[in-house]
Amino acid sequence: MNYQAYEGTTGAPDGLKELHLAAAYLQPQVSESDSTDQPLNDFQRAQYKLWSGLRARGNPWLITDFISAGTPMYFADVLYTRRRKTFDDRVRRRELPTCPPQNEEQDHAEETEPAYSYCCRGRDVLYDGAPFAVVRWTNLWFPHRPQRFGVLGDWFGGPLQPLFGPGIRDVPVSGNGWKRFIPGYIHALYFKFPEDQSPDSVRQRLRQALALEEVGLSPTDDQVSSALCLLAQAGFNAEAVDAAYAELIDPRRSVPDGSVQEWLESLTRSRVACLIDDLRRRQSRGGDGGAHLVEHTERDRATWPSGGVLPSATPAGRPAAGP
Known part of the structure; x- marks a missing residue:
């Protein structure tokens, strides 16, 4: 591997x-x-x-x-x-x-x-x-x-x-x-x-x-900014959530209305971290193929909850937490 x-x-x-x-x-x-x-x-x-x-x-x-x-x-x-x-x-x-x-x-x-x-x-x-x-x-x-x-x-x-x-x-x-x-x-x-x-x-x-104290918290400003930038680079509408976002959302859920920033801020810190991870991998492979589902990636991380925390979200005195 x-x-x-x-x-x-x-x-x-x-x-x-x-x-x-x-x-x-x-x-x-x-x-x-x-x-x-x-x-x-x-x-x-x-x-x-x-x-x-x-x-x-x-x-x-x-x-x-x-x-x-x-x-x-x-x-x-x-x-x-x-x-x-x-x-x-x-x-x-x-x-x-x-x-x-x-x-x-x-x-x-x-x-x-x-x-x-x-x-x-x-x-x-x-x-x-x-x-x-x-x-x-x-x-x-x-x-x-x-x-x-x-x-x-x-x-x-x-x-x-x-x-x-x-x-x-x-x-x-x-x-x-x-x-x-x-x-x-x-x-x-x-x-x-x-x-x-x-x-x-x-x-x-x-x-x-x-880093279980971080699970369920709202995303940081840095996470939201990074996600917005990566979404724009991946060709998504960075202003409003549209039909293209369906590939980023569990198919059992409907595509939300409103701005992209509002949607990101409604997610948990770990889910935004998963989204950023997926978008970076999408970018690394040249944009071919859709990003993985955020919810699917988060389920993969169920056994390593520290994976939902980015370095920018790390509390003082704790090393950058990850999977």
Whole structure:
């Protein structure tokens, strides 16, 4: 799937250069609470930009976020390879994916600059071991206490940056009251607190990682402006909704009356994001064929709600959210 693109596409996808630059500035987290550093924010923004660039070129990849909760991957070097040296060797051979990915030509090049792609038919293509070039990784866990040899909390979860790379956002969960200190068994309770809305609860951390607070909001001014511009470039009437808009609307619904701006402002932020995505892909393939249905594309994104948020709609302190 990594090589799929519209016929005639050449060069590098939008965002690849930014990802290489952002990855070069990544540093491991200093402490458990340090999960909002600027280099990591920049890296995750670049990941989403590259995902958007691939989608605009016709790549069907939908996933932008991977969230682990209390995962025993914390012990991957022991459970999988039994020795840290063996684990590190497999990472260097690109047998195990990391975030950011290992360099594609690391074994043959002296340069240390990130390189996650190769040239195929005149275009830059992500290599097979680089899924986390476009998929942002957030890791949640209930820390064990005391921190060293502690028995309270989750015995199996922990930070993943030391094993899988500094591009992971490690987030220790310090909410959910005394229950987070239940020895061992708390590992099975990550999704047992649906009503707890305290700032550091699992529920809130999941919502932040998926940008669920953005679902259902009205589109931003930037989104409406972008959509109007793209509609005009695609040959649609940018002033009033007419019969041509039927291809952008679920056939079970009638074409609305009124101005295009009013119609766009009546949609949700995620639906306008889907429309912009479709129009950009239509533009990339030279305008042949109609845009996909907005509603159909939104259903495709049901499993990745952060995909409905464009970078311009991102709240402060949250990396550009995407699928």
